Amino acid sequence: MTTWTVGQVADLFGVTVRTLHHYDEIGLLVPSERSRAGYRHYTDEDLVRLQQVVVYRRLELPLDEIATLLDGFEDAADHLRRQRATVMTRLDELRELVSAIDRALEREMNDRPATPDDLKELFGDGFSDEYQQEAQERWGESDAWKQSAARTKRYTKADWAEVKAETEAVNSAFVRALQSGEPATSEAAMDAAEQHRRHIHDRFYDLDHTFHRGLADMYVADPRFTKTYEDIAPGLAAYVRDAIHANADRHGAATDR
Amino acid sequence: MTTWTVGQVADLFGVTVRTLHHYDEIGLLVPSERSRAGYRHYTDEDLVRLQQVVVYRRLELPLDEIATLLDGFEDAADHLRRQRATVMTRLDELRELVSAIDRALEREMNDRPATPDDLKELFGDGFSDEYQQEAQERWGESDAWKQSAARTKRYTKADWAEVKAETEAVNSAFVRALQSGEPATSEAAMDAAEQHRRHIHDRFYDLDHTFHRGLADMYVADPRFTKTYEDIAPGLAAYVRDAIHANADRHGAATDR
DNA sequence: CGTGTCGCCTCACGTCGCGTGAGGGTCAAC
DNA sequence: GTTGACCCTCACGCGACGTGAGGCGACACG
Known part of the structure; x- marks a missing residue:
């Protein structure tokens, strides 16, 4: 051979x-x-x-x-010298790149994400570990959860303070509408529902009116959510659900499957 | 706008x-x-x-x-860290590359090309600068010259010594044939011509029999080449030319244009 | 002598981030 | 109405292969 x-x-x-x-x-x-x-x-x-x-x-x-x-x-030596020169140039570029990346990372970390302690300080034990764990298991695979996780990962303590303020503003809008005796289909209740949707949409994950209906139903079906609302005002959970459905109707959103 | x-x-x-x-x-x-x-x-x-x-x-x-x-x-930070890692990897590779190139260059230089001084020592002033200069101007653009330049650039002193020995062997073959009274069309003369062609072909540039004819004519037409041969033996220039043509005929090579 | 498996062949498209025309409309100014 | 300057959509090219698809060829085994 x-x-x-x-x-x-x-x-x-x-x-x-x-x-x-x-x-x-x-x-x-x-x-x-x-x-x-x-x-x-x-x-x-x-x-x-x-x-x-x-x-x-x-x-x-x-x-x-x-x-x-x-x-x-x-001549081989000529080529080798040229190649050496281009490699050296690229080396300089990459070194500059690394420091640029480092600067970017530093900027990124400077608005430091909030720590679990920060969150407990703001939200109390409602944000406890075991609750987070359970939620992770229930929805961890959904797009909404992933998007939410990616976004909140970068929220600073200041961001979370804003989130809390917004949540309270939404809740009090519902409470005002409920206690003034207006029905869940009233303008005020629907506006509160829309405010609620935008809050979640802007802060956590893309939320359209159809998906919003599903959330609303869960607030009544899941006793933990129900309790959260009932603790604020009796009858609020169902009221919120109805207001959200009314708001979805107003926007012509398809009925939840 | x-x-x-x-x-x-x-x-x-x-x-x-x-x-x-x-x-x-x-x-x-x-x-x-x-x-x-x-x-x-x-x-x-x-x-x-x-x-x-x-x-x-x-x-x-x-x-x-x-x-x-x-x-x-x-998360941006994740991507940035990954990017940083791959860039660092590439940096290491390039550093290794540079030293590899350096090692290659060193090897390349170790069979050091001969210096002009080396050449003068071997060939005397026939290899003078002004002659080189003129040759460069006359043939510098031709493929043969370029190839020859590229190859001889890397010749060591030892290589040049071999080249000189080969040249002398070729010349003495011509001289033997001439002085033994054999015609330029004789076997011995044609063999010397073929030896001459192969010497140039192997050491300087690709040389076929047709191109060889052109060289032969120039040995007679250009007084400088003629002198080189006549200094060795009277009548050698024309003898070499005729032997080369006879050898080209023997190999069925086309007549020079 | 058939069969299975592995190795070889030739297309031919995909990669990555655009550069570079070709061929042809559009817009504002003169 | 005519000129430029600007815009559009294809569509190929680059560099060094990776990755199939579809189809022969070679060799071992029954």
Whole structure:
């Protein structure tokens, strides 16, 4: 056996068969022989040339430069010096890049995300770990949860304070409407519902009117949510649900499935 | 004017129009408005987004990562840390590359090319600077000259010593044939001519029999070459020319144009 | 002598971020 | 109405292969 097939050569030199095909295509390394069936057969001379190619490729010289270089029309040292220069340039660029990234990271961290302690300080134990855990398990796979997690991850303590203020503003709007005796289909109740939707939409996840209906139903169906509202004012949970549905109707949103 | 056209935006942000088209194509930055004629109109919001894109692009983040990042579903710091890691990896690779190139250069220089002094020592003043200069001007543009220059540039002193020995062997073969009274068309003379051709072919540039004829004619036409041969033996220049033509005929080479 | 498995072949499209025309409308100014 | 300057949509090119698809060829085994 004085010649080798592509597969053997590929294994010998640690390149892929496709690479050898490529070198053949562009004329960088054309095997000296072909079998009647068209199989490439590489001779010893071919392997010597491939060895050169592999060496220069490790130096990341472009293939066309390797070609002119191996055909003896140009000086290897020239190419190597040029390559060294371009690599050095790229090195400088990358060093600058790293420090730029570091600056960006620092900026990113400067509006530091709030810590769990910050959150407990603001929201009390309603934000307890086991509750978070359970919520994670129930909705962790949903797009809404993922988006919400990604966004809140970066919220600072100041952001959370705003969120809390907004929540309270929404709740008190509901309470005012409820206690003034206006029905859940009234303008005031629907406005509060819309305010509620926008609050979640802006702060947590994309929320359209249809999805909003689903939330509303859950406030009544899940006793934990129900309790939150009932603790503020008796009858508020159902009132909120009805107001949200009325608001969704007003915006022509499809009924929850 | 509350919106901007591609050209204006491109100038403002130092990107090309094509880049904006590309961002539109891949959905990274789709202008909020289009004129009836299909012109892109960028709003203030669009520009804010573009600003973000430009910043992250300077950090060489891939465009699809920038997209997911700007759509608020993932954390910027995560991406930045990943990017920092890959850049650091690449930095290490490039540093290793530089030293590999340096090692290659050193190897390259170790078979040090001969200096002009080395050459004068071997060939005397026949290799003088002004002669080299003139030759450069006469043939510098030809492929043969370029190839020869590229190859001899790397010749070591030892290589040149071999070249000199070969030259003398060729010349003495011609002289032996001439002085033994054999005609230029004799086997011995033609063999010397072939030896002469191969010597130039192997050491300087690709030389076929047809081109060889041209060289032969010049040895007689150019007094400087003629003198070189006549100094060795009277009548040698014309003898060499005839032997080369006879050898070319023997190999069925086309007559020089 | 058939069959299975592995290796080889030739297309040919995808990658990544645009650059660079080609061919043809649009807009404001003169 | 005519000129430029500007805009549009294709569509190919780059660099070095990766990754199938679809189809022969070679060799071992039953």
